[in-house]
Amino acid sequence: MSHAQRRQVAVPRRSRTTETEEAKDQEAGKETKNEMITQPEGAIVLDGLDDAVIGQTHVNGEDVLVYSADKIVGILMERDGMDRDGAVEFYDFNIGCLYAGKRTPVLVWEGVEHDGTIN
Secondary structure: OOOOOOOOOOOEEEOOOOHHHHHHHHHOOOOOOOOOOOOOOOOEEEOOOHHHEEEEEEEOOEEEEEEEHHHHHHHHHHHHOOOHHHHHHHHHHHHOOOOOOOOOOEEEOOOEOOOOOEO
16 A cells, blocks of 8 residues: 555544543643543544544433534545545545444534535
C-alpha cells in the first residue's frame, strides 16, 4: 500500500479519560477537548475525531457520544488532504456505517438542507 493510499481510519475505543489525565493536560497548559461535553463512562470514542464531538445523548438507555458528520468530513479533508468527494466517500464507507455495539456513537449531518443536499 503506497503512502497516498494509507488513510487513518476512525477506530472505536472505550472512553478511558481519567481525572488524572485531564489534570496532566491542564498542568501542561493544554485545554482538554470539548470541555463542555462530558464523555459518558464506557462510551465508544472515535480515535482522532475528538474535535467532531458535538454532544451526548441517550439511546436505548445507554449514554453515547454525538459526532458531527460534517466536522468529521472537514477533519478528513484537513488532516488527510482529501477533497470533499473523497472525504465523504471515506466517511460513508468507513465511519457512517459503523456499528460497534449498543454504545455506538450517533452521527449527525448538521448541514443537510430540506431537499437532502449537503452544504
